[in-house]
Amino acid sequence: MLKNKVFDYSAQIGVIGLGYVGLPLAHACVKSGYSVMGIDTDLQKVAKLNKGQSYIADLCDADVASLFGGGKFSVSSHYGTLKSCDIIFICVPTPLNKEGQPDYNLLFKAVESTAEILSPSQLIVVESTVAPQTTEKNILPRLSKKGLLVGEDFFLAYSPERIDPGNSAYNLANTPKLVAGVTENCTKLTQNIYEQLGMFVVTVSSPAVAEMAKILENTYRDVNIALVNEMAQICSENGIDIWEVVSAAATKPYGYQAFYPGPGVGGHCIPVDSVYYTDWAQNGKIGASLVRHARDINAAMSKYVVDSLSTVLLNNGRQLSGSKVLVLGVTYKRDINDQRESPAVKLIELLSRRGALVSYHDPYVEEIKVNGRALHCSRFDKRLLNEQDCVVMAVAHKWYDLRNLSSSCALIFDLTNVTVGLGYRKNIVSLFKHNCK
Ligand SMILES: NC(=O)c1ccc[n+]([C@@H]2O[C@H](COP(=O)([O-])OP(=O)(O)OC[C@H]3O[C@@H](n4cnc5c(N)ncnc54)[C@H](O)[C@@H]3O)[C@@H](O)[C@H]2O)c1
Structure with missing residues (x-):
């Protein structure tokens, strides 16, 4: 059962998108004792990580080296390697396009690639910032394409990242984490994993509330x-x-x-x-x-x-x-x-x-x-x-x-x-x- 694997640290974790959000998250997972498979489509970043080099301010080269140290971290640009993961975090960019409009292409591509390898009992957690209702209206249908049922065959949740790069006072460990699953058991499993990472979790009633809360914080x-x-x-x-x-x-x-x-x-x-x-x-x-x-x-x-x-x-x-x-x-x-x-x-x-x-x-x-x-x-x-x-x-x-x-x-x-x-x-x-x- 996934819950047991979360509690005994045997759950395999995948992190898609190893940037300002994904890399510190992968680091937190490895530090807590989980094995992590990092996926990034940027081959230069994959090469840098494999050389033990960091490219973000919040992790130094020694942190990256320590990721690989215990044999609990590997990086790749191939989604196939995620098949064996129990939990997959999606942390890819949601930028603006050339016309200054929301560009969901990278996120939807990552979700579609995840759908290809989606296996029964996997938990998918989206951390990328999105407009309200995106998880249920746009991500869930893409993941359900092969007929797997959310809340039964696989689990899906949204949890916005609130990281503030360069902020030495607030980090992943002392910033409350909002969590909302598509179903109650999706919420519970996601709460379990973040709590195992040492985070203080606040659950809300739906992904749309968590998505909107993130938007409120930043538009404020x-x-x-x-x-x-x-x-x-x-x-x-x-x-x-x-x-x-x-x-x-x-x-x-x-x-x-x-x-x-x-x-x-x-x-x-x-x-x-x-x-x-x-x-x-x-x-x-x-x-x-x-x-x-x-x-x-x-x-x-x-x-x-x-x-x-x-x-x-x-x-x-x-x-x-x-x-x-x-x-x-x-x-x-x-x-x-x-x-x-x-x-x-x-x-x-x-x-x-x-x-x-x-x-x-x-x-x-x-x-x-x-x-x-x-x-x-x-x-x-x-x-x-x-x-x-x-x-x-x-x-x-x-x-x-x-x-x-x-x-x-x-x-x-x-x-x-x-x-x-x-x-x-x-x-x-x-x-x-x-x-x-
Ligand atoms: N940077 C922040 O401070 C911050 C804070 C809170 C939330 N967020 C949100 O988190 C998300 C990620 O932001 P970030 O700053 O980490 O972005 P980033 O650009 O630093 O990192 C994202 C990584 O994803 C990779 N990527 C892109 N498409 C991919 C794909 N299909 N498969 C695998 N990897 C892929 C990119 O190569 C990149 O390395 C965004 O939605 C952002 O709005 C960012």
């Missing part, structure tokens, strides 16, 4: 960031310092959570999940105009930053076109190597379209694509800083020494007010503050 952030981004622009127009406003509001001990303005929202989750939601909701009577509008505000921030930089340069006697601009940090947030949907990359694209001579540096990113072309990370040295008309502090990785920067640059445009601790410096201007006295 998108909407609140949009609120403060819009307010920041209005404050700037009126000479009010939004950073001081947010700090002042944050002194209220209840009923308020601080969100900070900036150059936009990036990453694989927040800007993407909002679109999965609005796309899904548009078929109903209500729509989701609030979230749609919030998304538009956040997406337009890169343009606002470029216009503001143009003003700042003009105030310093320079035109944006022809100015040398170095962007520091291109990931979607500080101290990680993930540049998906990064506002800084969008900013570089807009700057180069407006004629700026733009380069970038990021200690974690060797190359980015700018308007379809490769741009390499510049060598970070005094000469590079000295020759810039403006250095844009886009992502304040701890790697950067702000004090040294400020003494080596003619002009710094700080997008996240990270230089506030340095006190007033003539050569530093913060976004939204350039109109303030």
